[in-house]
Amino acid sequence: AQTVTQSQPEMSVQEAETVTLSCTYDTSESDYYLFWYKQPPSRQMILVIRQEAYKQQNATENRFSVNFQKAAKSFSLKISDSQLGDAAMYFCAYRSREAGGTSYGKLTFGQGTILTVHP
């Protein structure tokens, strides 16, 4: 079974600075997706960024980028030029795409990291 671990329950950053959130995962599969989701106090789940396992290039979305290390099974999120609106709970998630496998399509989340942004 796949597992996702976020070892940082809480992180904080000064406005305009950069912060990195860590995520590791465990899988025996080779075809999968990784995601970062943001959950603000409104509790709505918002997709921040997505990485395909077969792509070596790290995904980037504006101020958000990832450092995907497939061999190390590591998937960290870097937020540059942090803004007050970035304050939220961030979840790392894994989704299986191993066709024919029993976990095909299954999406597993980490425990989450609460990010505080100080003005």
Place this chain on the structure above:
Amino acid sequence: DAGVIQSPRHEVTEMGQEVTLRCKPISGHDYLFWYRQTMMRGLELLIYFNNNVPIDDSGMPEDRFSAKMPNASFSTLKIQPSEPRDSAVYFCASSSLDTSTNEKLFFGSGTQLSVL
């Protein structure tokens, strides 16, 4: 499309009562997920369906929990009898594995369940 629709948004009930949570996925999505979120355990996958068929229910806590998907546009999560430790936010989410949607998982707004 209105997105994933969950009802009710809030539910307060007494221990021992039956609770039914409802979800309408986005039309055309063939995967539906039920998650539970608590402070202690984070976001847990309870069960997920593919084409209305339960694929993995290993996250369902115990026999008091049951989920059904009678058709592609409706799913229920039932707790009978409910207990205070079931208090949580329950999310429904839907998606497809169609790359045109970028594998995006769409969440409902959740049901805040309080069992007194």
